[in-house]
Amino acid sequence: xxxxxxxxxxxxxxxxxxxxxxxxxxxxxxxxxxxxxxxxxxxxxxxxxxxxxxxxxxxxxxxxxxxxxxxxxxxxxxxxxxxxxxxxxxxxxxxxxxxxxxxxxxxxxxxxxxxxxxxxxxxxxxxxxxxxxxxxxxxxxxxxxxxxxxxxxxxxxxxxxxxxxxxxxxxxxxxxxxxxxxxxxxxxxxxxxxxxxxxxxxxxxxxxxxxxxxxxxxxxxxxxxxxxxxxxxxxxxxxxxxxxxxxxxxxxxxxxxxxxxxxxxxxxxxxxxxxxxxxxxxxxxxxxxxxxxxxxxxxxxxxxxxxxxxxxxxxxxxxxxxxxxxxxxxxxxxx
Amino acid sequence: xxxxxxxxxxxxxxxxxxxxxxxxxxxxxxxxxxxxxxxxxxxxxxxxxxxxxxxxxxxxxxxxxxxxxxxxxxxxxxxxxxxxxxxxxxxxxxxxxxxxxxxxxxxxxxxxxxxxxxxxxxxxxxxxxxxxxxxxxxxxxxxxxxxxxxxxxxxxxxxxxxxxxxxxxxxxxxxxxxxxxxxxxxxxxxxxxxxxxxxxxxxxxxxxxxxxxxxxxxxxxxxxxxxxxxxxxxxxxxxxxxxxxxxxxxxxxxxxxxxxxxxxxxxxxxxxxxxxxxxxxxxxxxxx
Numbered sequence: 070x071x072x073x074x075x076x077x078x079x080x081x082x083x084x085x086x087x088x089x090x091x092x093x094x095x096x097x098x099x100x101x102x103x104x105x106x107x108x109x110x111x112x113x114x115x116x117x118x119x120x121x122x123x124x125x126x127x128x129x130x131x132x133x134x135x136x137x138x139x140x141x142x143x144x145x146x147x148x149x150x151x152x153x154x155x156x157x158x159x160x161x162x163x164x165x166x167x168x169x170x171x172x173x174x175x176x177x178x179x180x181x182x183x184x185x186x187x188x189x190x191x192x193x194x195x196x197x198x199x200x201x202x203x204x205x206x207x208x209x210x211x212x213x214x215x216x217x218x219x220x221x222x223x224x225x226x227x228x229x230x231x232x233x234x235x236x237x238x239x240x241x242x243x244x245x246x247x248x249x250x251x252x253x254x255x256x257x258x259x260x261x262x263x264x265x266x267x268x269x270x271x272x273x274x275x276x277x278x279x280x281x282x283x284x285x286x287x288x289x290x291x292x293x294x295x296x297x298x299x300x301x302x303x304x305x306x307x308x309x310x311x312x313x314x315x316x317x318x319x320x321x322x323x324x325x326x327x328x329x330x331x332x333x334x335x336x337x338x339x340x341x342x343x344x345x346x347x348x349x350x351x352x353x354x355x356x357x358x359x360x361x362x363x364x365x366x367x368x369x370x371x372x373x374x375x376x377x378x379x380x381x382x383x384x385x386x387x388x389x390x391x392x393x394x395x396x397x398x399x400x401x402x403x404x
Numbered sequence: 405x406x407x408x409x410x411x412x413x414x415x416x417x418x419x420x421x422x423x424x425x426x427x428x429x430x431x432x433x434x435x436x437x438x439x440x441x442x443x444x445x446x447x448x449x450x451x452x453x454x455x456x457x458x459x460x461x462x463x464x465x466x467x468x469x470x471x472x473x474x475x476x477x478x479x480x481x482x483x484x485x486x487x488x489x490x491x492x493x494x495x496x497x498x499x500x501x502x503x504x505x506x507x508x509x510x511x512x513x514x515x516x517x518x519x520x521x522x523x524x525x526x527x528x529x530x531x532x533x534x535x536x537x538x539x540x541x542x543x544x545x546x547x548x549x550x551x552x553x554x555x556x557x558x559x560x561x562x563x564x565x566x567x568x569x570x571x572x573x574x575x576x577x578x579x580x581x582x583x584x585x586x587x588x589x590x591x592x593x594x595x596x597x598x599x600x601x602x603x604x605x606x607x608x609x610x611x612x613x614x615x616x617x618x619x620x621x622x623x624x625x626x627x628x629x630x631x632x633x634x635x636x637x638x639x640x641x642x643x644x645x646x647x648x649x650x651x652x653x654x655x656x657x658x659x660x661x662x663x664x665x666x667x668x669x670x671x672x673x674x675x676x677x678x679x680x681x682x683x684x685x686x687x688x689x690x691x692x
Contacts (some may be wrong), residue, residue: 074571085522086525086526086529089523089525089526089529090529090530091525092526093526093527093530095536097539097663098538098542101539101542102542102543126501139469141668142460173420175451208667208671208674209423209663209667211614211666211668211670212614212618212664212666212667212670212691213659213661213664213665213666214618214621214622214625214638214641214659216621216622216625217621217641217655217659217662218640218657218659219643219664220648221655221656221659222653222654223648224649224652226650228648228649229649270563327661332546336426338531339532342531342534343531343532343533343534345536346533346537347625347626348621350626351645353646361534361537362626365537365541365626365627365628366627368593370541373537373538373541374538376534377530377534377535377538380530380531380534381534384529384530385529386692388655391675
């Protein structure tokens with residue numbers, strides 16, 4: 070029952086957080102610019118066009134009225150039209166979301182499967198040459214600009230060695246779009262050639278996104294394991310003669326994982342969602358990050374605002390899911 | 405017997421990683437200050453020699469030349485200036501906004517505190533770089549606007565940190581006694597609480613500098629940073645993109661500069677945490 074109460078209170082908190090998010094984006098788009106209509110209309114717009122647009126978009130009304138209207142629109146999923154594609158922003162983002170999710174999920178999985186074991190091993194053999202090597206790699210991973218790493222990987226693996234494709238999601242005809250995930254669609258079509266092509270395209274962007282995330286996970290897991298391994302309950306288990314293997318992989322890892330799980334939401338937001346913006350640009354990956362950058366390049370203001378709201382929404386939802394998972398992994402917080 | 409303060413400094417210097425971090429950061433400051441002296445071709449910031457464009461590294465141009473034929477090393481040294489200026493001011497402004505808010509919200513209890521922290525949390529509900537992109541796109545590309553957008557997206561981290569730290573020392577005896585002695589609230593906050601929460605804030609400043617350099621580079625890469633002619637590492641990498649794979653030095657050198665500088669701030673931050681943060685120092689021996 071406690072868990073239900075937690076879930077419920079989290080869901081209730083969503084409402085003010087989302088309202089706050091909309092207020093923040095409204096401030097950036099409607100209050101900060103000297104003339105928001107000029108920004109939305111683009112650089113080529115004439116004075117008459119701007120005046121017409123001002124009335125049409127309701128910018129001549131008082132600010133609070135604009136804000137209420139804005140909340141109403143956003144709540145219905147209406148983020149305005151893209152100046153470039155002349156389609157609703159929501160439609161464009163929806164069409165591109167699976168590409169970003171496919172990349173992001175692959176990156177998080179890779180980061181977890183590499184970062185967590187390395188962190189555990191690094192902590193168990195602390196101050197060994199292995200530990201030092203892992204720490205050097207993790208410190209480096211956090212210092213690399215991901216757009217630069219992406220280009221260096223392209224230079225090495227795509228241009229010099231020609232092992233991986235330079236950019237895009239797939240060669241030849243894409244499989245029938247069911248889920249929007251190229252790999253899953255290819256499996257559904259039993260099209261192994263397409264699957265192989267999709268995986269080859271996925272390799273470098275995933276690696277780029279996963280590196281800083283894995284580096285952060287190594288650090289967190291290492292610190293978490295070291296803290297638990299010196300705690301009283303592990304001392305007790307040692308005294309009781311539990312095999313070291315059981316202590317480490319059953320008790321220490323579980324306790325350390327709770328610290329890591331809480332960070333996965335943050336990692337998704339900071340390294341994967343934000344990283345997608347530049348990584349998708351370099352690899353020409355048709356996700357929402359590339360959409361955001363194209364909007365910047367074309368001064369498509371609605372596009373950037375729409376992306377900001379979506380990024381906030383995804384981040385909030387991921388954190389909500391993480392909180393729920395946390396309450397299952399670590400029953401202490403429910404009590 | 406040596407004084408404890410010197411012991412701390414000695415320990416810091418003995419730790420190779422922290423020493424390396426401090427050396428890199430000092431090196432960056434040195435490069436930024438003496439860029440006009442160190443640069444082999446200081447005039448290449450404004451001049452270009454199209455006949456000399458995209459030349460690989462040589463004695464005359466140690467890091468090669470860029471698309472305008474300017475010496476890349478010279479532009480990178482001036483880029484250190486741009487980076488350091490942007491990040492010091494942005495992190496400074498973020499601290500000046502965030503820390504007082506966190507202090508006040510942590511010291512008092514009530515709806516004002518609640519409101520302040522809610523506002524900070526709303527800012528945190530959007531990934532920092534996304535918020536910075538949205539703000540700098542609204543304001544237009546210039547160095548001032550980069551600083552502003554980075555500061556506006558970074559202050560909530562300081563507010564949250566200062567808030568949590570203030571809350572944790574608020575009920576300590578030394579704060580209660582200061583209040584009992586009749587100290588005014590600003591005096592308690594500034595002279596009694598702030599010095600006692602300074603360590604984690606200082607540690608975070610170093611790590612925050614690294615994060616901010618990476619974010620500033622992303623803004624530069626996306627063309628939202630400094631105007632086109634400004635030497636800025638992120639922008640250089642963006643310019644170099646179309647000249648791959650031939651002009652490998654053009655992409656690689658500015659990227660390595662970002663890498664080493666961010667690593668320097670991160671190592672310095674880790675080193676500072678080991679000596680400054682008492683909670684971790686207590687477990688320091690065990691953590692190895």
